[in-house]
Amino acid sequence: MxxxxxxxxxxxxxxxxxxxxxxxxxxxxxxxxxxxxxxxxxxxGPMYGLIIAFQDYQIGAGFTESPWVGLEHFRSFLENPDFTRVFWNTALISAYRIAFGFFPPVVLALLLNEVMHRTYQRWIQTLTYLPHFLSWVIIYGMAFAFLSEGRGLVNEWIRGWGGQSINFLTSEAWFRSLLVISDIWKDTGWGAIIYLAAIFGINPQLYEAAITDGAGRWRQIWHITLPGIAPVIILLFILRLGHVLDAGMEQVLVFYNPLVYSVGDILDTWAYRMGILEGRFSLAAAVGLFKSVVGLLLVFAANRLANRWGDGGIW
Structure with a gap:
């Protein structure tokens, strides 16, 4: 003392x-x-259960008594005739989500930041992020009301203009686009909240100095706002890559049907059928572990590139 x-x-x-x-x-x-x-x-804690990916798991025997089979389930998964199809579908849908869905929240945040009337800004922000709280079942019901071939509002308009109805919900040509568009509509407003918070954290004196130098709104956005939120954009992009093989299982389960299996069946839905419906729990666990390892490698690679370019990464 x-x-x-x-x-x-x-x-x-x-x-x-x-x-x-x-x-x-x-x-x-x-x-x-x-x-x-x-x-x-x-x-x-639940990650302990990943050991069943290396076992021939039996419910009665449990973790301790189930026989070990090594990498047998991984080999069975990679050699399965469905592997190429479900992996390609997953990668393609995820790539579409990133390519078309990553930047709309940034654009929305920039536009909201330019709304000078704070009451209007709050109303617009509320209306744009409300869809995030809707379940995919409700969103599918809305999509069915607009896009169904028989009585959908969009097809009513098409027929009214002398065109032919389009089977949006059961067409292989439209299914992936429908997934991406509905995902963008649902989560753009919610994602913009993070970027708005980053924008509000930028030093206001930088804007004052830019105005003194004669910079307009576009130059302020390009030279102050975007560089100010660039670390957040890079951080969220790296984290997004970690889920590149998560193509939205809940959404796909609600939207797809046997007519679009060839373009809509993804790793998660395939693992669901194998693990839950057919009782092959070890195989489903192997698929999940495979996805996690791929996502982890992508995060490490993206973080290293971000650090090399000098923009900073997660660590």
């Missing part, structure tokens, strides 16, 4: 420095502990 004199008063400092820090930040640490406990219990 040591004494310290501050402003004529004697203060007592006891114990190691880390104990004093814990006492000082105990409320913040309590919140952090809750988050860490959540991830430990619901995210990292």
């Amino acid at each position: 040591s004494n310290g004199r501050i402003g004529g008063c004697i203060t007592m400092r006891s114990g190691p420095a880390w104990i004093r820090h814990v006492r000082q930040y105990k409320v913040r640490l309590a919140f952090i502990a809750v988050v860490l406990a959540y991830f430990a219990v619901y995210k990292y």
Whole structure:
């Protein structure tokens, strides 16, 4: 124990420095502990179950008694006749989502930031992110009301103009486009919130200096706003690559049907049929582990490229 004199008063400092820090930040640490406990219990704890990917898992035998088969399920998956089709569908749909769906939230955030009337801005922001809270079942119901071949509103318009009805919901040519467009509509407003927060964090003095120098709104966006949110864009893009083989299982399950299996069947839906419907749990676990490894490698590669280009990555 040591004494310290501050402003004529004697203060007592006891114990190691880390104990004093814990006492000082105990409320913040309590919140952090809750988050860490959540991830430990619901995210990292269940990862123990991945061992069934290397076993011939049997429910009655459990993890400990099921026989080990090594990489047999991975070999069976890669050699399956459906592998090329489902992998290509997954990669293509994910690539479409990234190519067409990554930048609309950035554009929306930039446009919202230019709305000077804050009340209008809040109303527009609310209306654009409300679809995020709708389930895919509701969204499919809306798509059916607009796009069904018989009584869909869009096909009513097409027939009214003398055209032929288009089977949007059961057409292989339209299915992937329908997935991407509905995904963009659902999540663009929600994604814009992150970029708006990043924009609000930019130093206002930079804009004041730009106005003094005679820069217009376009130059301010190009030289201040975009560089200011570039680290956030890169960060979210890298994280998005980690889910490149997640093509939206819930959405696909709701939207697809046997007529579009050839273009809509993805890794997740194939693993669902194998694991849940056919009871081949080990094979489904192997597919999930395969996806995770591919996503992890892509994150490492993208992060390394971001650091090499000097724009910074996740670490």
